[in-house]
Amino acid sequence: QLQLQESGPGLVKPSETLSLTCTVSGDSISRSGYYWGWIRQPPGRGLEWIGSIYYSGGTHYNPSLESRVMISADRSKNQFSLKLSSVTAADTAVYYCGREQSGTLMGDCWGRGTLVTVSS
Amino acid sequence: EIVLTQSPATLSLSPGERATLSCRASQSINRYLAWYQLKPGQAPRLLIYDVSNRATGIPARFTGSGSATDFTLTISSLEPEDFAVYYCHHRQHWPESFGPGTRVDIQ
Numbered sequence A: 001q002l003q004l005q006e007s008g009p010g011l012v013k014p015s016e017t018l019s020l021t022c023t024v025s026g027d028s029i030s031r032s033g034y035y036w037g038w039i040r041q042p043p044g045r046g047l048e049w050i051g052s053i054y055y056s057g058g059t060h061y062n063p064s065l066e067s068r069v070m071i072s073a074d075r076s077k078n079q080f081s082l083k084l085s086s087v088t089a090a091d092t093a094v095y096y097c098g099r100e101q102s103g104t105l106m107g108d109c110w111g112r113g114t115l116v117t118v119s120s
Numbered sequence B: 001e002i003v004l005t006q007s008p009a010t011l012s013l014s015p016g017e018r019a020t021l022s023c024r025a026s027q028s029i030n031r032y033l034a035w036y037q038l039k040p041g042q043a044p045r046l047l048i049y050d051v052s053n054r055a056t057g058i059p060a061r062f063t064g065s066g067s068a069t070d071f072t073l074t075i076s077s078l079e080p081e082d083f084a085v086y087y088c089h090h091r092q093h094w095p096e097s098f099g100p101g102t103r104v105d106i107q
Helices: none
Strands: A003-007 A018-025 A034-041 A048-054 A059-061 A069-074 A079-084 A093-101 A114-118 B004-007 B010-013 B019-029 B033-038 B045-049 B062-075 B085-090 B102-106
Touching: A003 A093, A018 A034, A018 A093, A018 A114, A034 A069, A048 A069, A048 A079, A048 A093, A059 A069, A079 A093, B004 B085, B010 B019, B019 B033, B019 B085, B019 B102, B033 B062, B045 B062, B062 B085
Parallel strands: B010 B102
Antiparallel strands: A003 A018, A018 A079, A034 A048, A034 A093, A048 A059, A069 A079, A093 A114, B004 B019, B019 B062, B033 B045, B033 B085, B085 B102
């Protein structure tokens, strides 16, 4: 059974870089046909797609965040990571990592999320 | 970029009633549309994928329908655990996006 676990600092200072890691068990991030991605939910607001990395390494990002975001993968650890630079209070949110399936949404699955607060 | 809008923003209903949630896309979506249920402290739960297919373990009271730019999630008879926020989500092309959500409240 697929399990996704987000980890990282719960508090980040303004202008610094937010870094989160997603540890995957029950599947391989190298499996053909899947993306591994991040979404977030600011307090009191809806879900926002951040970006994803394909099993082969290609990435796609939300244009509104593209200048500040990077998603990378460590296949030896079966993990993928999110880095968001120059954060402000507007980046305070619950961040979820997940799996997306190419060609269908059938295999989509998300973790329970982790709250990251941007504050000095 | 495809923008998803959802209506109504809030639906106040009683257990046993029927809920009809709408999602409208700014451009045509072939089939890459899903519905999620979100509750505080929980993972987003995939209910419907590819417009009308129920995900594994989802009760039959949840039904997805629609085509092109207009999509609907119907909950035939609300159970107490169904009161939550529901989001539609597309992956027709990048960037993916979510609708703003519909909150289903207990009346």
